[in-house]
Amino acid sequence: QKRLVMLWDYKAVLNSIMEGVHQANADQEIISAVLNYYNPEGSTAHVYRPTNKDVWPTKKSHVNFVIAEENSWQQIAAMTLDSMPNVICWVKNTYLGFRIPYTVGDENKEYQPTFIVKVKKKEGGIINLIIECQDFDADNSGNKDAKRHYLKDYWIPAANNLKIYGQWDLLEIRDIDQLEKLINEKIKQL
Secondary structure, three states: OOOOOOOOOHHHHHHHHHHHHHHHOOOOOOOOOOOOOOOOOOOOOOOOOOOOOOEEEOOOEOOOEEEOOOOOHHHHHHHHHHHOOOEEEEEEOOOOOOOEEEEEOOEEEEEOOOEEEEEEOOOOOEEEEEEEOOOOOOOOOOOHHHHHHHHHHHHHHHHHHHOOOOEEEEEEOOOHHHHHHHHHHHHHHO
């Protein structure tokens, strides 16, 4: 009986082994993306959603209105992104179908980032920022670390390795009033 090993939570053990292998090979491993065969690119062209909520007109977004109650964080974000000279264009990720896959145990899950923003970098290049305003911190399910991990360590490297959709990065915002300052700081880092 001393040689008997029982795995009560085999899923956690397998996840730990997989993460260990990934971390050990991180400098040699190239993560590649597998695109949806039938719909490899998303678009704002088909975003249409009638609403009875308050909306805010946009200037730099592909979608002409964003759902935003008066003085809400959505309205503040829309006004800020429209006013920033380094922002080329942006979209609130609503009804786009843009979701980041992640795994918890053996469950496959998805989460929807808040904004996708295309900005001019300091030296003139362009970067696509996934701006997360609420989901990581508002996650009561305990999955916020898994979401952040899969986005930073898997999705962004895979998207950047494709080299056909530009460079991607993540910016987390905890205080919407700091949005412009944090985007400008991120641009300086890139």
